Amino acid sequence: MKRFMHAVVATSALLTLSLSMAARAEPIVIGSKNFNESYVLAEIMAQLVESKGFEVDRRTGLGGTTICYEALKSGEIDVYAEYTGTLSQVILKTGALAPTLEELNTGLAPDDLSVLPSLGFNNTYAITLKATLAESWGLTKVSQLPGQDFEVAVSHEFLNREDGWPGLAEKYGLDQQPTGIEHGLAYQAIDEGKIDITDAYSTDGDLERYGLTTLVDDKGYFPQYFAVPFIRNDLPSEVIAALRQLAGAFDDASMRALNARVVVDNDDFVTVARDFLVNSGLVSEQVTIHMPGTWELILTDTTNHLVLTGIAVFVGCAIGIPLGVIVFPNPGASRAVLYVAGLMQTIPSLALLALMIPLFGLGTVPAIIALTLYSLLPILRNTITALITIDPELKRVSLAIGLNTAQQLRYVLLPMALPNILSGIKTATVIAIGTATLAAFVGAGGLGEPIVTGLSLNDMSLILRGAIPAALLAIVAEFLFDRLEKSLVPAHMLSGKLPE
Amino acid sequence: METSTSESCIQFSGVTKSWGETEVLHGIDLALPSETVTALVGESGSGKSTLLQIANGLLRPDRGAVSVFGSPIDYHNLPELRRRMGFAVQGGGLFPHMTVFDNISLVARLEGWSEAKLSERVEELFALFSLQGELADRYPHELSGGQQQRVSLSRSIMLAPALLLLDEPFSALDPITRASIHEDFNALRSATNSTVLVTHDMAEAVRLADYLVVLREGRVMQEGDVGSVRSAPTDEYVSHLFEVLA
Numbered sequence: 001m002k003r004f005m006h007a008v009v010a011t012s013a014l015l016t017l018s019l020s021m022a023a024r025a026e027p028i029v030i031g032s033k034n035f036n037e038s039y040v041l042a043e044i045m046a047q048l049v050e051s052k053g054f055e056v057d058r059r060t061g062l063g064g065t066t067i068c069y070e071a072l073k074s075g076e077i078d079v080y081a082e083y084t085g086t087l088s089q090v091i092l093k094t095g096a097l098a099p100t101l102e103e104l105n106t107g108l109a110p111d112d113l114s115v116l117p118s119l120g121f122n123n124t125y126a127i128t129l130k131a132t133l134a135e136s137w138g139l140t141k142v143s144q145l146p147g148q149d150f151e152v153a154v155s156h157e158f159l160n161r162e163d164g165w166p167g168l169a170e171k172y173g174l175d176q177q178p179t180g181i182e183h184g185l186a187y188q189a190i191d192e193g194k195i196d197i198t199d200a201y202s203t204d205g206d207l208e209r210y211g212l213t214t215l216v217d218d219k220g221y222f223p224q225y226f227a228v229p230f231i232r233n234d235l236p237s238e239v240i241a242a243l244r245q246l247a248g249a250f251d252d253a254s255m256r257a258l259n260a261r262v263v264v265d266n267d268d269f270v271t272v273a274r275d276f277l278v279n280s281g282l283v284s285e286q287v288t289i290h291m292p293g294t295w296e297l298i299l300t301d302t303t304n305h306l307v308l309t310g311i312a313v314f315v316g317c318a319i320g321i322p323l324g325v326i327v328f329p330n331p332g333a334s335r336a337v338l339y340v341a342g343l344m345q346t347i348p349s350l351a352l353l354a355l356m357i358p359l360f361g362l363g364t365v366p367a368i369i370a371l372t373l374y375s376l377l378p379i380l381r382n383t384i385t386a387l388i389t390i391d392p393e394l395k396r397v398s399l400a401i402g403l404n405t406a407q408q409l410r411y412v413l414l415p416m417a418l419p420n421i422l423s424g425i426k427t428a429t430v431i432a433i434g435t436a437t438l439a440a441f442v443g444a445g446g447l448g449e450p451i452v453t454g455l456s457l458n459d460m461s462l463i464l465r466g467a468i469p470a471a472l473l474a475i476v477a478e479f480l481f482d483r484l485e486k487s488l489v490p491a492h493m494l495s496g497k498l499p500e
Numbered sequence: 501m502e503t504s505t506s507e508s509c510i511q512f513s514g515v516t517k518s519w520g521e522t523e524v525l526h527g528i529d530l531a532l533p534s535e536t537v538t539a540l541v542g543e544s545g546s547g548k549s550t551l552l553q554i555a556n557g558l559l560r561p562d563r564g565a566v567s568v569f570g571s572p573i574d575y576h577n578l579p580e581l582r583r584r585m586g587f588a589v590q591g592g593g594l595f596p597h598m599t600v601f602d603n604i605s606l607v608a609r610l611e612g613w614s615e616a617k618l619s620e621r622v623e624e625l626f627a628l629f630s631l632q633g634e635l636a637d638r639y640p641h642e643l644s645g646g647q648q649q650r651v652s653l654s655r656s657i658m659l660a661p662a663l664l665l666l667d668e669p670f671s672a673l674d675p676i677t678r679a680s681i682h683e684d685f686n687a688l689r690s691a692t693n694s695t696v697l698v699t700h701d702m703a704e705a706v707r708l709a710d711y712l713v714v715l716r717e718g719r720v721m722q723e724g725d726v727g728s729v730r731s732a733p734t735d736e737y738v739s740h741l742f743e744v745l746a
Contacts, residue, residue, distance in 0.1 A: 397593035400556055400665075401655065402583035402607050411606060415597045492641055493597050 027055035028239055031068055031077035031443065034061040034456045037123065037203060040258050041081035041227065043273035045243060051283045052242045059363075061452040063350075063441035065090050067357055071443060072232060073111050076362040079243065082230035083123060085223035087115065097223040104228075112233045116240070117247035118226040121255040125158065125222045126202035126214035127168075133196060134213050141216040142172050150196040152178040153186060158199040163223070165199075171221045187212075202252050205259030214252075227255075249280055263457060294465065297450070302469050305446035308439055309432040309473075312368050316375030316428055321421065324383030325409065334384050341377040349374070349438045357442060367436070367444035374435055375428035382424025386417030419489045426481035433474045437466060447473075509534045509663050509694040510555050515564035517550055524550055526718045527564065532711070537695040539709035539726075541702055541741070546715040548698045552667055555696065556585050569662065583607060586656030586664040590671045592648035594640035594655075601636040604655045611659070625654035629684050646677035650684065657688065664688075664695040670704060682707060702741045706730070714738050 028049055032042035039060055046056045059077050062068050069091055071077045082091075088099040092107040105114045127142055129150075134140070137148070158164040159180045168174065176197075181189060186198040191210050200207060202214050227250070229243045250258075258276060261267045277283035292300070327333040347355075352373065356366030390413060398412040399405075414421075440448030447466040454462030485494065508531035517525040525547045532538045540548040553559040554566055557578045566573050568581065594603050604625065605618045613621075626633060629650040640648055649669060656664055670678045685708055689695065699705050705712060705726075712729045714721040714737075722729055722738050733739035 393589065393591070393593055394595060396553075396558055397587065397589060398595070399578075400558055400582060400587040402579045402659075403610070404579040407579075407610060412595055416595070418597075490597055490639060492639060 027057040028079070028235070029057045029059055029077045031062050031071060031080035032058075032060040033065070033068055033080070034063055034441070034452055036205060036262055036457055037227075037255065037259050038081055039269050039453065039456075040262060040272060041119070043269040044276055045079060045081070045229065045246070047270075047273050047277055048242050048245065048282060049239055051277070051287045052238055054236070054239060059443040059445075061440050061449055061456070062362070062443050063354070067354075067362065067442060068230075070357055071362040072113060072230060074361045075232065076443065078235055078239075079229055079231040081119070081227050082115065083225035083227055084115075084118070085124065085225040087228075087230070089223065098220075099224075101228075113230065114233055115228040115230050116243050118228050119246050119255075120226075120248040120250040121203055121252045122224055122226050123201050123203040123252075123255070124217075124225040125164070126200050126217070127197060128190075128200040128207060128212045128214045129197045130190065131211050131213040134215070139215060141218040142168075142221075143218050145197075145215070146173045146175055148176075150176055151194070152176045152197045153181040153189060153195040154178045154199040155183040155186065156180040168221055171219055203255040203259060205256060205261075205263040208256055208260035209264040245282055249282070266459065298465060298469055301445065301447045301449055301466065302473065304444075305433070305436055305448075305470065305473065308364060308367055308371060308436045308444060308446050309429060312371030312432050312436075313375050313425065313429050315368070315372045316379050316432075317425060319372070320376050320379030320424075320428075321383050324380050324387065325414075328384045328387040331388075334388070338377075338381055338384060341380050344373045345377045349435050350441065353438060353442050362443045364439075364444045366442055367439035367446075371432045371436055371439070375432050378424045378427040378431065379421070380424075382420045382427075383417065386420030386424075387413055390416050416493070419485060419494055422481065422485050422488070426478060426485075429477045429481065430474050433470060433477060437470055507534055508532055509569065510696065511567040512551070512554070512561075513565045513567075515551070515554060515561040515566060517547075517554065517559065517561050524718050525554075525561070528718075528720060530713065530720060530723065532694070532696060532713070534694050536711045537689060537697060537709045538711040538713060539705035540696065540698045540713050540715060541700070541705045542715035543700055545717065547718040548700075548715050549667055551715070552665055552696065552698050556582055556587060556665055583611070583659055584661050584663065586659070586661040588649075588652045588656040588664075588666050588669045590668040592640065592645075592652035592669075594648055594652060596640055599637050599639055600643070600651050603640065603651060604658055606655075608658050621658060622654070625658065628687055629654055644677075645673055646681060649673060649677075649681060653681075653684070653688065662693045666695065666697045668698055668700070671699070671701070678704075702745055706745065714741065 030042050030046045030049070032038040042058060042060050046058055050056050059071070062071060062077075062080075065082075065086055068077070068080050068082070072080065084099050084104065085097070087104050087108075088094045088096040092104065094103070094107065096103060101115060101117060108114050127145070129139070139145070154165055159178060165178055169176075181195070181198070186195070186200075187206050187210050189195045190198055190212065200212070200214070206212075207214065229246065231240065231243065258272055261272045262269065274283075278285050323337060327337050344352075349370070352370045353366065356370050360366040360369055394412065394416075395408070398408045403411065436444075436446050437448035437451050439446050440452040447470045449466065450462045451466035451470075454460065454464075454466065510530075510532045512528045512530040515525055515528040516523065524545075528547075528551060530551075540551060542548045550559060554561055555568065557573050557575060560575065569584070573581065594600075595606075598606065601622055604622050605613075608618055608621065622636065623633070625631075626636070631647065631650055631654070635643065635647060635651075640651070643651065652669065656666070670681055673681065682704070697705070697709060709726055711724070712726050713723040714729070716737055722734050729738065730742055733742065
């Protein structure tokens with residue numbers, strides 16, 4: 001079957017292309033979590049390191065502390081901005097509320113990781129209220145709160161956490177009865193005067209937007225969350241030296257202002273980081289920073305996206321089609337295989353991606369494996385169904401005229417199953433293109449990256465920068481598969497067009 | 501024993517076959533003569549198709565032995581044996597994704613025939629079955645039922661097999677087409693040595709066959725030359741089959 005060979009050759013070419021694009025040199029990889037401040041700090045560190053002549057790879061928007069930490073340990077990333085409180089409580093689990101650098105570095109030494117001196121701001125929990133209100137009441141610190149008649153509403157998590165409101169109320173003897181409120185709605189409620197006080201993160205850009213001020217935690221109740229560069233010890237010493245320049249370069253207000261520029265003024269990270277570095281004298285104005293244009297970014301993301309889905313679907317075919325061919329004669333085995341593949345499909349994509357991290361680390365590999373698992377079901381199901389449903393009379397005749405089982409498969413069964421198998425591959429591809437947008441959470445890049453960033457910044461234009469090309473890719477893929485089907489399959493064999 | 505083997509194309513000895521609990525063939529002993537058209541006649545459920553599929557190894561008997569061309573069937577080398585036995589079924593059994601030419605020539609091409617030899621042989625068969633040349637590039641669904649059946653017969657004798665097995669090949673056709681294909685079939689008789697035709701139609705059996713085997717509920721009721729069976733039915737069932745004809 002020549003047509004089959006053509007399809008195989010085309011797919012192998014795609015795979016080779018994909019692999020060659022995936023291979024790169026060894027730049028400094030800077031990561032971030034998927035919230036605004038982490039992006040800003042990553043971009044600042046990236047430009048600073050670039051200004052020293054290093055090539056930098058940005059792996060931003062990683063889905064949480066555990067993912068970032070595992071990525072750092074495994075060398076998938078070289079540095080990201082972490083917080084001292086998170087390091088002591090989540091990573092080292094010492095429970096220290098105000099850990100010193102020495103304590104942290106002692107704990108991290110076995111992993112060959114360390115933290116550099118703090119950037120100077122403390123992004124901790126804060127009690128916040130309108131600046132005008134604070135002024136009129138003369139409020140500056142939490143200890144002034146008891147006995148005051150305020151409407152307090154705090155986020156559900158803060159309301160229930162032992163180290164949230166209950167502990168705070170006990171420490172300061174607060175007698176207000178707070179209600180729970182969605183964090184995003186709290187700012188609006190405070191803005192409209194429905195509540196007076198809520199909890200916040202002290203460097204949240206929204207504080208700036210709504211003209212809020214924070215009360216000083218004068219009894220030192222909240223854990224300290226000083227931002228620190230969290231690095232691998234094997235970073236080049238010039239890079240470490242560069243990152244040390246950031247020590248004390250911020251305070252709460254200046255970080256809040258940088259965050260606000262992104263979330264309130266809709267400035268992009270690159271410009272905000274550039275302005276900060278130039279204004280604080282860390283980078284000379286003469287150093288030009290490469291600002292990739294929108295189209296260049298779309299092209300890079302789309303290429304990455306294609307590599308992810310292309311490899312996943314190819315591997316899905318390479319496993320699914322032969323497996324289907326092997327198990328279809330045995331109904332029990334077919335059911336079992338389809339059941340397992342179906343089970344895979346029911347695992348939520350994010351959960352599956354998260355499950356991949358301890359096994360395969362971060363980046364393209366776990367993403368491709370997860371996507372492959374998703375591609376398997378439609379490919380397997382269509383292969384098995386197509387082969388099973390071929391007229392048994394034709395199966396019998398093909399043997400009776402003297403074909404052996406391999407020839408029967410090659411000349412009769414597979415060509416007759418081809419339209420169905422192709423439509424399985426088409427479904428798998430479209431699913432993979434959609435699901436691959438989640439791959440950004442494990443640092444695999446692709447069109448999910450602008451979507452994830454856009455979601456965390458509530459920036460619709462960023463979301464669309466990922467979503468539109470992804471939708472177009474799906475449409476184009478569908479179109480190309482229809483063309484491929486037309487060229488490989490005689491018209492009367494196409495599904496839905498079988499002759500009477 | 502030796503003599504009977506050399507004169508028979510297929511020999512069944514004590515062949516028994518069951519589907520689940522139901523035994524459909526009860527110890528069939530039968531030697532089908534060579535260079536003869538033999539009709540296996542019976543109603544549905546008589547076991548005639550099962551017997552035919554046992555002859556080319558599509559089914560294996562539960563007990564008993566089958567010899568083809570004088571040797572027991574080698575179940576490890578069925579494709580080679582089957583290429584010496586043509587096969588056609590009711591409805592044609594043509595592969596819908598292949599053109600008429602490819603359907604007919606598939607196995608010969610796998611046998612390594614040259615394109616020229618393939619074309620030559622297909623042309624010959626087209627002439628034999630009065631098929632127009634332009635049908636060669638069509639797909640089966642573009643053909644009438646009669647044309648499909650002629651193509652199917654062409655495929656069955658492409659390799660000029662010594663033995664031809666036909667499983668109700670004419671049953672799905674309308675009476676006029678059937679009559680016309682019956683004529684073609686008589687042309688085909690010279691092209692192959694032995695033919696076994698399974699049919700439920702006694703009229704067809706009488707018209708096409710020389711030798712008759714009447715099956716009923718998994719047993720052989722009577723066998724012999726068409727004339728002798730007709731003139732001396734040993735059983736009421738068999739004579740009834742002929743009465744319907746008259």
